[in-house]
Amino acid sequence: MPDSGSLEIDGDRIASVRTLAAGRQAGRDGALCAMEAVAYLAGEPLSDRPACASPVIAAFVRTWSDGLPQAARDGLILPLLPRLVGTRGPEPVERRRAGMVADWLVRVHLPAWFRLAKLNVEADVLAGLPEIRDPGDLAGLCDDLRRARNRAAIANLTLRQTGPYVRAAAWDAAQRAAWAAIRDDLEAAGGPILAAGWDAAYAAAYAAVRASGKAPLEPTRRALEETALTLVERLIAAGQTAPDAPHLADPQP
Structure with missing residues (x-):
């Protein structure tokens, strides 16, 4: 194509x-x-x-657009x-794109909510993790993401005890779009990798809960929206270069 x-x-x-x-x-x-x-x-x-x-870009854009x-x-x-139009690539390119989406979830989306919750040390650790180039790379981050989820949950109300706005903040349209783009890859990769993805999602939600009442959530959500747009730009460009070509990391919100 x-x-x-x-x-x-x-x-x-x-x-x-x-x-x-x-x-x-x-x-x-x-x-x-x-x-x-x-x-x-x-x-x-x-x-x-x-x-x-x-397929990766389509899943992301389809879900993101519908949620805006x-x-x-x-x-x-x-x-x-x-x-x-014309972005469908061979399997290595699509796998690379899925890795880029997973990388955004772990090293951009999650640290943004940790910073808002004043968990700055943990945010820096997450942002500094090795780049995820394939969804399977999450296998090496299981312990890091589990620790992040547990750290964010400390001294928090459970998600069920919070208002729907707070629960939804970290699961906004861009985050749901990322999940739609990589869900099949995570499920195919097996339970531990899928669990690592869920740890990242819940850690972001717990951090949003921790920040609620202490800081406005909307600026972080809007900043992440801008990084999601940058991500789509990079996903498009990935089909125009070799899968292993170097690239700049996403800007931090």
Whole structure:
């Protein structure tokens, strides 16, 4: 599959997609969700799993777009869509992309919530972990992520005793998108690696609970939204370079 730079997209089609719906629409009343719009731009039958797009990127963008408010959906996601056409890569590229998403969850998303909770030493340890280049790399981080979850949970109320806003803060649209992008890989890799992923998710949620009432949550969520956009940019670029090519790490929120 050629990359998006080698595919010509009808400019009239791009101009006709002016807003995005949440969830599959199948073109009802002219509405399209993000990945249906990519299929439309590529001239494919309408589907939220277009053949032209990277499965990892598609899973991330599909879930992220659906979880955003309308203005953010159109502002963040809509401009990306033409660049998703032609991003499907060979298996090594898709595995590399899944590793990049896992890396964002562990070394960007999780430390951001730890810093908000004033767990700065632990945040620095997490951000300084070796780069995750494949979901299987989580096998070497199981102990680190379990410790992070336990540390964040100390002296906290349980998640069930907190309000829905606090519980949802660390499980926002971008975090859910990352899970959608790597869930199959984590499940296929086996119980310990899947458990490490859940430890990372719960550690972020516990840290948000710890920070609640002491610091506003919204700035961290918004900063992570920006790093998620950077992540998508990098996922697109990964198909245009060799899987082992070096790259810069995500900026810290």
